[in-house]
Amino acid sequence: MRTDWFTSPDDASSALRESGYLADSATATTAFLAGALEKPLLLEGPAGVGKTELAKAVARARGAELVRLQCYEGLDEARALYEWNYKKQLLRIQAAGGSQDWSSTHDDIFTDEFLLTRPLLSAIRRDAPTVLLIDEVDKTDVEVEGLLLEVLSDFQVTIPELGTIAATRRPYVVLTSNASRELSEALKRRCLYLHLDHPDLERERAIVVGQVPEIDEAVARQVVEVVAQLRELDLKKTPSIAESIDWARTLVALEIDDLDEEVAVATLGVVLKHVSDQKKAAHELISRRRK
Incomplete structure (x- = not known):
């Protein structure tokens, strides 16, 4: 082993x-x-x-x-x-000027020098x-x-x-x-x-914090919770772990310490890349706030 x-x-x-x-x-x-x-x-x-x-x-x-x-x-x-560098092989043949027989030419042009790996x-x-x-x-x-x-x-x-x-x-x-x-x-x-599937909330939070150490722990938890909610929707493209990390970095850059519905809707473009997905998610987030 x-x-x-x-x-x-x-x-x-x-x-x-x-x-x-x-x-x-x-x-x-x-x-x-x-x-x-x-x-x-x-x-x-x-x-x-x-x-x-x-x-x-x-x-x-x-x-x-x-x-x-x-x-x-x-x-x-x-x-x-792999493939052969045919242009270089042709130049070698032309340079030889017909002075070699085909067997010698073959051995000359089919070598590592002409191999494109x-x-x-x-x-x-x-x-x-x-x-x-x-x-x-x-x-x-x-x-x-x-x-x-x-x-x-x-x-x-x-x-x-x-x-x-x-x-x-x-x-x-x-x-x-x-x-x-x-x-x-x-x-x-x-x-x-x-x-491999999407991680559970605790592991994804640990991943986000590991990749974005500047983020507040509470905000990191909000990020992964909202992302988990978005993944439950019927979207064209569900948010990935990389997009969770991008969202966390966005909130740090904006100096936001609370991911409420208004902030979430305003920054959905970081995690959702289809207009229909953004509209569906915004409607869901606003509906939950009203409840």
């Missing part, structure tokens, strides 16, 4: 806390196991609950390089893994501690999951012109998903799984 990353769940919890991430018991335990078992960690849950931030916190906690593959519809092998290959080739973040994997096409299987199974990449490149030091891999589509069982089998 490897202990390069964390020696125990308690060590993971402590290290993550020192790097600014307040992890609950399940998160700390799974973060430890991902390093100890050298298995990718699949984090699933709604947007804004700290999935991406966990990968960043692991990198900060252990002084590792963060390599990020941001997934999107249409992502392909050239953007995720993308996040997956970059992470595999690094000798130093590396956290590979594959962010929002559910946004890719299903075919991309097949590309990930070789990488996540054996931590190696096969390049036809160069052969198989295996990791000399396995990266700490974190995949995130907002569950916009079901991921394949083959991909899930290769990962440890953790579902």
Whole structure:
């Protein structure tokens, strides 16, 4: 069992806390196991609950390089893994002026000098501690999951012109998903799984205070209570933890020591980014005040 990353769940919890991430018991335990078992960690849950931030916190906690593959519809092998620098290869061929046979030319242009490494290959080739973040994997096409299987199974990449490149030091891999589509069982089998949801009031208050130490404890509690109320509404986009923190910073900047309904309505743009959501929330907050 490897202990390069964390020696125990308690060590993971402590290290993550020192790097600014307040992890609950399940998160700390799974973060430890991902390093100890050298298995990718699949984090699933709604947007804004700290999935991406966990990968960043692991990198900060252990002084590792963060390599990020941001997934999107249409992502392909050239953007995720590698591609050849065709323009540079063409210049080399032209410079040779036809003095070489094709076999020699082939060996000359298909080398590291002409290889453009993308996040997956970059992470595999690094000798130093590396956290590979594959962010929002559910946004890719299903075919991309097949590309990930070789990488996540054996931590190696096969390049036809160069052969198989295996990791000399396995990266700490974190995949995130907002569950916009079901991921394949083959991909899930290769990962440890953790579902992250919005934290309870007390933990979110602790997160807010940790990130915004200047805020009054009572105001921090008001922030997380109002945010919890907003999350109960039928909104297009519910407020994330990051938006709770932004709201707390806003109140500190405005020197507000009481988040009443009037202040909440006036600053809703910090946490709600759709007009319909703001109108719905304002109506709810004002209605509760009248009650």
